Amino acid sequence: MDHVKVGRLGPFPRVSKPVFLSSAILIIAFIIFGAFFNELASVVFGQAKAFISIRFGWFFIMVVNLAVVMSIYLIFSRYGDIRLGHQMEKPEYKLISWIGMLFSAGIGIGLLYWGTAEPLYHFMAPPLGEGETVASAKLAMNISFLHYGIHVWAIYGMVALALAYFHYRRGLPLSIRSTLYPLLGQRIYGRWGHTVDTLAVFGTMFGVVTTLGLGVLQINSGLESLFGIPNNITVQIVLIAVITALAGLSLLMGLDKGIKRLSDINIFLTIVLLSFVIILGPTQFIFNSFVENIGNYLHQVVPLALWTESYEGQENWQSSWTIFYWAWWISWSPFVGVFVARISRGRTIREFILGVLLIPVTILFLWFTAFGGSAVHMELMAAVSPDIASPGLVEAVQADTGSAIFKLMETYPFTQAATALIIVMIVLWFVTSSDSASFVIDMLTSGGDTNPPKVQRLFWAGTEGVIAAILLAAGGLGALQAAAIVSGFPFAIVMLVMMYALLRGLSRDRLVLYRNQQWFVTEESAEHNSANEFRDEHLLKGPPKVTKSD
Template sequence: MDHVKVGRLGPFPRVNKPVFLTSALLIVVFIIFGALFNEQAEIVFNQAKAFVSLRFGWFFIVVVNLALLMSVYLIFSRYGDIRLGHQTERPEYNLVSWIGMLFSAGIGIGLLYWGTAEPLYHFMAPPLGEAQTIEAAKLAMNISFLHYGFHVWAIYGIVALALAYFHYRVGLPLAIRSTLYPLIGKKIYGPMGHTVDTLAVFGTMFGVVTTLGLGVLQINSGLDTLFGIPNSITTQIVLIALITGLAALSLMMGLDKGIKRLSDINIFLTVVLLSFVIILGPTQFILNSFIENVGNYLHQVIPLGTWTESYEGEDNWQSYWTIFYWAWWISWSPFVGVFVARISRGRTIREFILGVLLIPVTILFIWFTAFGGSAVNMELMAAITPDMASPGLVEAVNADTGSAIFKLMELYPFTDAISLLIIVMIVLWFVTSSDSASFVIDMLTSGGDTNPPKIQRLFWAGTEGVIAAVLLAAGGLGALQAASIVSGFPFAVVIVIMMYSLLRGLSRDRLILYRNQQWYTTEESAEHNSANEFPDENLLKGPPVLEKDV
């Protein structure tokens, strides 16, 4: 069988040279341009962001909706019982650890950065209707749920499922190129495959760097609130260096001892903080509004999910919010996809899709209701009650988005201790995001190796830190958003092709159709395989392929 050619390159023992060199060259050029031509870089980033978001925003909306439709179809389809691995295999990781790693990879820092700030922002500046009203409060929660809801996890799920299916069922490398096998066959090992993996590396790098940049901004806000450490680019670069060092230590410990343990800690601390806010906060409001928020979201998921702002003129609200989010999640999806595929062996397609769609979304919705919903309700009560003073949360968001959650905690007991806990959580999310991304990028640049050399992982971890620092210096949040949107666009095209390829691959998978619980013999399987639908090694990975009408 053909395979991705890997070899030594300087200090790096196992790399796919075309992907590694092209990715590294593009990233180095980007770093030099951003570092040496700071003002020009900011202008270029903003122009590129405006062009892609305004001209192709509709395309991002189409892609995320297609991913959601396909996810729902697969849950109820005849392919739902196909297992990602041997048909008798059981999941490699238990459900709690799987959810922890899934959540750490898929959301991480964004949860703490936007969980309080985003609903408040939409409440005070809604895209539709009058600000700071009951209708604005409901819309704010709907939009926040949209940006972190089913569409996001459908994108992650489809990319991860395609990777896991072609790796564990078909025996191909755990790389983006493998998802195109039904369309281009053995050409995945040539220039076309190299191009797809390079796009995935580029998208992953800037999607992750956006999240790391947001995390550093918020850590700086917390340190400023607690200890008076100045909120400056110098502080942020020092923080990036320190936390990248922690990520490097976690990388050296490996997947099970490093990322898995940190993810388990993250989930525990998330539950502790969420429970604290629910129990000591407006408990009755949180429980009531959670039910209403979910109902409103389900009622509006199609109208909001397909809204293109076409009748509002050149308002451009979507380019700063929804399109940014869709591009951010799409650019993040190669990383999440490869990582989630790596930890999902043994699960059925139905179990996998249901888990990816429902479990993180439920946690996120509770979180946004407890933090963002409570904050919005406090401001709403102050707005409609003349004698009630505003808690100052809206002003905090206007001044510094990352400070919103710390301002909210001032209304709770044990403020300093909880604020310190939040900073620790951000650091841990930062570390798990960075080392998970480095692990995945190294897999992509080493031809799909599921256990790439540690020195290569360290190289990519350091690169992520440098790019985050350059982007913050070259325009802060605006530059981070621009990087996500521009890098997400080409991979959005890849995702559309990937969905079609996955459907073709599934239509050829006869593994779930057997006669009287008996699989075909090896000879019959080999005869079927002579059609060259899948590589020979496919039949060694799981039960033989069975014929059925397509």
């Protein structure tokens, strides 16, 4: 089997030179442009965002919905029993650790930034109908669920599944290029493969940087609330430097000791904070509305997911919200996909998709109901009853989106302790997102090496911090959104081709179940060593030899 050629490049001991150099040149050019032409960069980012989101918003919507359709098909298809690895293999990580790493990589800071703010924003200024009404409250929860629901995890799941399948079943490198093998064949080791991996690095970098920028904005809001520290760009750049250094320390500890351990802590703190809000908040309302919100979401998910504003005569809302989200998640998907594939060996396709789709979504829906739903409920009660004073949550969102969750905590006891816990959680999400992304980018730029050199990971972690600082200086939240949309568009095209290639690959992997012996055999084209190793290790010990066929 061919491999991606890797070698030393200056201080970096093991890189794929075409991918590493192309990615580094593109990213450094972006850094120079943003740093030395700040005002021009802000204008260019805004124009690029407007052009792509308005002209190609329909394309993002189509790709995301196709990912959902394909996920549902694979769950019920004959391919669901195929295991990502040898057919007798057990999962590498226990379910709790797997969920923790999956959740940390997949959402992270965005959960804390938007969990309270987004429902409040849509309640205050809905895209349809009047604001601050019962109807706008329900619509606000539906839209928030759409942006963080099964569509998000279908994007992640399809990219991760394609990577895991071609790596663990076909013995190809754990790299985006491998997912196109059924279409490109050996050409994945040439310029086409280099191009695809470079696009993945570019998308990953700016998707993650968007999240890191949001995290720093919110940390600064929390520190201002807790200690009176000024909320300005200088403080934010200092925060980026400090937290990037922490991410570097986590990287040096490796996957199991660093990322896995921090992910486990994140899950524990998430449960603590969620329990705090549910128990000391409007508990009955949270559980009642959680059930109703799921019902409303399932009833409206298809029309909302296919809504393009074509009859409203304007497309400004979609470009700032749904299209931004789809582009953001797609730009994140190479990073999350590679990382989730790396931790998912041994799971069946059905188990993998069900886990990726349902487990994080259930937690997210409860989170949005507890934080955003409670905030909307408080404002709604204040609006309809003159005896109830408004907690000022809508005004907080209007003034500073990242401050919404801290303003909500002012309505709870132990405000300072809760605020401090949220800041710690944001820092930990920041660190796990940064070191996970650096780990993945280094894998992509080192030819799919699942244990790339640490010095290269540190280089990419530092680069993420520099770009986040430049984007914040060049336009704040608007520049972050523009970067996500621009970087997500080319990879949306790759993702569409990837899903087709996965179906092509699965069609050549026929699973035969010997029920009496409870034994599985994979009948493949045997183009790669992994298939041969599987037959050598298991087939001769098990049922009769299966005749190969094309």
